[in-house]
Amino acid sequence: MREPPQKKVLYWCPRCNVPLLGQSCACGGEGERIPLLRPYDIRPAPGHDRELLSSLLLERFGTGDLPEIVLFNKTGGLDRNDLVIANGARFGWLSFHPCTRCWSFVPEQEALPFLLPRARAGIIDLETACREPGTISGRKIGGKKVAVRTGIADGPVIVRYKGMAGTGFLSGDSLKIRKIGPVHPREYPDPGWDVAVEMNRFHLKNLERHAIRFIRQHMSDRPRANVSFSGGKDSTVALELARRAGVTECYFIDTGMEFPETLSFAGEMGIPVRLSGRGLFNHIRERGLPAKDNRWCCELLKLLPVKMWLGKGGECVTIQGNRYYESFSRAGLPPVCENPFHPGQLNISPIRNWRALEVFLYIWWRKLAVNPLYEMGFERVGCWMCPAMLESEFELVKTIHPDLHRRWIAVLQEYAEKHGHPPEFIGCGLWRWENPPPKMQELCREKKGRPAKKS
Numbered sequence: 001m002r003e004p005p006q007k008k009v010l011y012w013c014p015r016c017n018v019p020l021l022g023q024s025c026a027c028g029g030e031g032e033r034i035p036l037l038r039p040y041d042i043r044p045a046p047g048h049d050r051e052l053l054s055s056l057l058l059e060r061f062g063t064g065d066l067p068e069i070v071l072f073n074k075t076g077g078l079d080r081n082d083l084v085i086a087n088g089a090r091f092g093w094l095s096f097h098p099c100t101r102c103w104s105f106v107p108e109q110e111a112l113p114f115l116l117p118r119a120r121a122g123i124i125d126l127e128t129a130c131r132e133p134g135t136i137s138g139r140k141i142g143g144k145k146v147a148v149r150t151g152i153a154d155g156p157v158i159v160r161y162k163g164m165a166g167t168g169f170l171s172g173d174s175l176k177i178r179k180i181g182p183v184h185p186r187e188y189p190d191p192g193w194d195v196a197v198e199m200n201r202f203h204l205k206n207l208e209r210h211a212i213r214f215i216r217q218h219m220s221d222r223p224r225a226n227v228s229f230s231g232g233k234d235s236t237v238a239l240e241l242a243r244r245a246g247v248t249e250c251y252f253i254d255t256g257m258e259f260p261e262t263l264s265f266a267g268e269m270g271i272p273v274r275l276s277g278r279g280l281f282n283h284i285r286e287r288g289l290p291a292k293d294n295r296w297c298c299e300l301l302k303l304l305p306v307k308m309w310l311g312k313g314g315e316c317v318t319i320q321g322n323r324y325y326e327s328f329s330r331a332g333l334p335p336v337c338e339n340p341f342h343p344g345q346l347n348i349s350p351i352r353n354w355r356a357l358e359v360f361l362y363i364w365w366r367k368l369a370v371n372p373l374y375e376m377g378f379e380r381v382g383c384w385m386c387p388a389m390l391e392s393e394f395e396l397v398k399t400i401h402p403d404l405h406r407r408w409i410a411v412l413q414e415y416a417e418k419h420g421h422p423p424e425f426i427g428c429g430l431w432r433w434e435n436p437p438p439k440m441q442e443l444c445r446e447k448k449g450r451p452a453k454k455s
C-alpha cells in the first residue's frame with residue numbers, strides 16, 4: 001500500500017473560523033491554506049497552555065483575549081518553540097528558554113487584525129517615539145533598526161506609523177521593526193472545539209473507517225492480537241479503534257517512573273494486563289544517565305517486561321499509537337513491521353498518518369477520556385523524568401509533583417558532582433543529552449560553560 005504524503009499545510013474555514021482535516025468544510029466553504037513547519041504536527045492548545053498564552057498577552061499587550069480555538073505547531077528550537085495558529089493565521093510564537101526558565105510570546109503581523117484593537121500596552125508610535133526621524137524616511141521601513149525613546153521594557157512590541165501597524169522587538173533604546181503595513185481590524189466568529197468537531201465529522205468518520213479496516217486486515221496475521229497502551233492520547237485512540245475492530249487484549253507497561261495521573265488513568269481505562277519495569281535508579285551508577293541520544297531506559301523499563309510477557313504468550317499482532325508526525329525520527333514509520341527486539345511481535349500503526357489535531361478531534365468526537373496531563377500543559381506523556389521531555393515540561397513537574405522533581409534533581413546533582421559538570425548541566429537541562437546538539441553547545445559557550453559532553 002502506498003502511503004499518503006505528509007500533510008504540510010493546514011486548511012481553515014474562514015466562514016466558520018475552524019481548522020479543517022480536509023480541504024473543505026461541512027458548511028460548504030473551501031478551506032484556506034496555512035503552511036506548517038516541520039515535523040508538521042499540529043495540536044489544539046489545551047487548558048493550561050491557553051491560559052499561559054493569555055497571561056503572556058495580558059502582561060505584554062494589556063489584553064488577555066484569545067479566540068477559543070488556538071492551535072500549536074511545534075518546531076525545533078532550544079526548548080519549547082511553537083508556532084501559534086489562531087483565526088486562520090500565523091498568530092505568533094510561544095517559546096520557553098531552558099536557561100532563563102522564562103516563557104515568551106512574540107506576535108506575528110497576521111495577529112494584528114485581532115490584536116491591534118484590543119492592545120492597551122506594548123505599543124510604540126514611531127511618529128512620537130523615534131529619536132532620529134530621518135532613519136524612517138523612505139518607503140521600506142520593515143527590517144530597519146531605529147533609535148526610540150519609550151518607557152517600555154525590552155521585548156516584542158506593536159509598532160504604529162502613519163496609519164500602518166506592524167511588529168518589532170525593543171532592546172534598550174533600539175527598536176528592530178520586523179514588518180509593517182496596512183492592518184484592517186476584524187471581528188472573527190469565535191466557535192468552540194465542539195463546532196470544529198462537527199464541521200470535521202465526515203473526515204473523522206472516514207479516518208475511523210480506514211483505521212478499523214486496517215486493523216481487521218492485520219489482526220489475524222499472528223495467533224492473537226493486543227493493544228499496547230501507554231496512557232497517552234495516541235494509544236487511547238489506538239485502543240478505541242482496536243476495540244471497535246474486535247481486539248480485546250491490551251497491556252500497559254508501568255515503568256516505575258509513571259506520573260500518578262497516568263497510573264490512575266490506566267486504571268480507569270480498565271487495562272487488564274500490567275507489566276512492570278523497575279530499577280532505573282540502580283542502573284544509573286553503571287550505565288550513566290538515560291539520555292535523548294541513549295535511551296537505554298527503554299530497554300530496561302519497557303522492552304524487557306514485554307519480552308518476558310510475550311515469552312509466555314507467544315507470537316502476536318500489537319496495535320500501537322505511533323504516528324509519523326510525532327518527531328523527525330518517526331517520519332519513516334512503516335505501517336506494519338516486525339518488532340526488532342521481539343521477533344514474533346508484529347507491530348501495526350493504524351493512526352500513523354494522523355496529526356495530533358486528528359487525534360484530539362477524534363477523542364472529543366467519540367467522547368473518550370484522556371490523560372489529564374494534557375490539560376495541565378504536557379505535550380507528551382511518558383516517565384516523569386524522561387530525557388525526551390522538554391525543560392518547560394520538567395518545570396511543570398516541579399509545580400505539579402515537587403517531590404518527584406526533588407528526587408530527580410538529587411540524582412542529577414550527585415551525578416554532576418561526580419563527573420564535574422558545570423551548573424548548566426542541570427540549570428539548562430544539558431543532562432538530557434549524551435552529546436548535546438550544536439544549538440545547546442552554542443548556548444553553553446554563550447554562558448561561558450564547557451561544551452558539555454557526558455563522561
Ligand code: SF4
Nearest residue numbers: 295297298382383386
Ligand atoms: S519514556 Fe523516556 S524515560 Fe521512560 S523509558 Fe522511554 S525514553 Fe526512558
Ligand SMILES: [Zn+2]
Nearest residue numbers: 013016025027
Ligand atoms: Zn465552514
